[in-house]
Amino acid sequence: MSQAPIAGRLAYRRSRHIREQIIEWLLLSSALVAVATTVGIVFILVKESLVFFGQVSIIDFLTDSQWTPLFSDPHFGIWVLLSGTLTSSAIALCVAIPVGTTLAIYLSEFASARVRETAKPILELLAGIPTIVFGYFALFFVTPLLKIIYPELPGFNLLSAGLVMGVMIVPYISSISEDAMRAVPMSLREGAYAMGATRLQVALNVVVPAAFSGLAAAYILGISRAVGETMIVAVAAGMQPNLTFNPTDQAATITAYIVQVAKGDLPHGSVGYQTIFAAGLTLFLLTLVFNLMGYFLRKRFREEY
Amino acid sequence: MNDEQKKPDPSTLEKKAAALALNFFYGQKQALKNINLPIYDRKVTALIGPSGCGKSTFLRCFNRMHDLYPGTRYEGQIRLYPDDVNLLDKAVDPIEVRMRLSMVFQKPNPFPKSIFENVAYGLRIRGEKRRSVLMDKVEEALKNAALWNEVKDRLDELATTLSGGQQQRLCIARSLASEPELLLFDEPTSALDPIATASIEELIHQLREKITILIVTHNMQQAARVSDFTAYMYLGDLIEFGWTDDVFFRPKEKQTEDYITGRFG
The missing domain is CATH 1.10.287 (Helix Hairpins)
Known part of the structure; x- marks a missing residue:
């Protein structure tokens, strides 16, 4: 053709x-x-x-036990700042992970549709509060409250900053965890109910393990939020670099230090000014490690249905 | 069944359960209308009918699965023998009911646990902690579900690593481990290939020696192959019930005949 x-x-x-x-x-x-x-x-x-x-040698950076960039005899031991970051984050996570997970289990497995639809917007509101507000809440409300129990507590301390930071992170963890649990297919729950399981048994034995990869993602996000949080610790934990893991001490975290320097006492280009980049890089590597951990956890515990 | 030359009069058989004037509602919608159906002891009863006829809804009344969802309502009775109690009674704890009546679902739904823990789950939630007891019961259940030989060397692996047919037999083993009195099958082979289906049907054949079975199926050949009694349902009504070969070869109702011969449904 x-x-x-x-x-x-x-x-x-x-x-x-x-x-x-x-x-x-x-x-x-x-x-x-x-x-x-x-x-x-x-x-x-x-x-x-x-x-x-x-x-500054990287050995000094990692091993020095003092952080005094502005002194005539400067020391650059990042552990001084890292200890503040790790301590405040650990306190925050001790609050946020249990509370956030419990809340998610309640909202996903126990709450009626009406309770859930009321509680979720309120939680989102909590996530929308500026962190500076949380910071002053820690400084002017939580610290005085803690002083009733423990009168020697200094005005600036890691404990109150960490606790309030934990409350701030709760909605992030609960919201992602709840999504992960709600994504668990109903057929799996019915299987457990059909065996005679109670609601709590279904939630803990079946739903939580099935949603584990999502929970891990939520926790990792929580850790990253805690490590990177700035205003709460800057306001409530003090700006004093202090190598301590004691929650009742005051200490500067990496982020609080960066805020302090960036506020502008130091001339651009000086070693003191350059420290904020080294500190920032440390922070970045820290969150990167957690995110990678989260990635592998998710892959390892991914459940296919 | 072909192997039964003389069928006794059903009224002489012992009943395991019976639905009496059972109505069921999803909100305002009535899904079951005045169902009266005996379930005979250690017999297989098949529920057939087109989609939406209420056969799964009926099955799920037995272990009170509808209680999990708001807006559902039962009327009438499902009596369980020999206790002679109404399972739908408000005073009856659905959790106790579910511990005695097991269910196997349409799609295999193993828990995100090891093979061993899946089968042991029913015993664990009843508070059994002794490892040796669990081990014995798990082995027995897996043998009864014809899965033991395939999994005995990998009991600690995740159940989700099994094939679809194996997963469904695992779910059957899970149901058997707690020694139920009545086993409810909700289209147990609809997600399986023909070979896996054949193995499940073979299993149902063996199980009916020991246990009463109620099975919902879409597949009429399957109902004919595995059941002693068949109930045909349509739009929430029970149309016909009787010995399986009577229902299939000598249906009393025109509707049943039309459905079975494929003129409808």
């Missing part, structure tokens, strides 16, 4: 394909904004930290 010309209604429509391509590029570029920002931040952190480590 001879090659017949393609009928008009089957002809290749250039305009349609160009439109599709434009949309594809638009979508790609918005994805690139996020990726490029991350890459840019890491690049700056590493570049500026290299300047810092050109002047």
Whole structure:
């Protein structure tokens, strides 16, 4: 047969394909904004930290027990700041993980639809409170309250900052955990109920293990929030670098220190100024480690239904 | 059944349970209408009928699964023998009911636990802690579910690593481990391939020696193969009930005949 010309209604429509391509590029570029920002931040952190480590040895940075960048005899022991970050985060997680998980179990497995629909917006409201408000709440309400029990507690302390930070993180953990538990198929719950399990047994033996990868993701997010939280610790835990794991001490965290320096006492380019990049890089690596842990936990405990 | 030359009059058989004037409602919608149906002891009773006829709804009344969802309502009775109590009575604890009546679902639903713990689950929630007792019961249940030989060397592996047919036999083993009096099957083979289906049907054949079985199935050949009695339901009504070969070969109702011969449904 001879090659017949393609009928008009089957002809290749250039305009349609160009439109599709434009949309594809638009979508790609918005994805690139996020990726490029991350890459840019890491690049700056590493570049500026290299300047810092050109002047301070990495051994001193990791082993020195003092953090005094502004003294005439400066010391740069990151553990001093890291101890504050780790202690306040640990306190926060001791509050947020049990409370957040229990709340999620209640909302997902026990609460009636009406209770759930009322409680969830309130929890979201809690997540929307600016952290500076939480900071002053810790300083002016929780610390005085704790002083009733423990009168020697200093005005600035890691305990009250950590506790309030824990409350702040609860809605993040409960919301993600609840989503994960609600995603567990009803057939699995029915299987357990059909064996004669009570609601609590179904929740703890079946739903929680089945949702474990989601719970792990929630906890990791909680850890990252705690480690990166700035205003609460800056306001309520004090700005005094202090190598301590004692919750009743005051101490500066990495974030609180960065705020303090960034407020502008130090000239740009000085070693003291460069410290904030090294401290920032440490923080970044810390959250990266937790996120990677979360990633592998999720992969390891992923349940397919 | 073909192997039964002489069928006794059903009224001489012992009953395990019976639905008496049972109505069931999802909110305002009536899903079961005045069902009267005996379940004979150590016999297999099949429930057949087109989708939406209420056969699964009926099955789920027995272990009070509807209690889990708001807006459902039972009327009438399901009597369990030899206790002669109404399972639907408000004074009856659904958890106690479910401990005596096990259910196997349409889709295999193993728990996110090891093979061993899946089978031991019913015993664990009854408070059994002795490892040796658990081990014995788990082995017995897995043997009764024809799964022991395939899993005996991997009892600590996650149940989700099993194939679909194995998972369903695991769910049967899980139901058997707590020694139920009545086993409820809700289309247990509809998610399985023909070979796995055959093994489940073979299993039902063996189990009926020891236990009363009520099975919902979409597959009429399956009902004919595995059951002693068949009930045909349509739109919430029980249309016909009798010995399986009577229902299949000598149906009394025109509707049943139309459904079974494939003219409808």
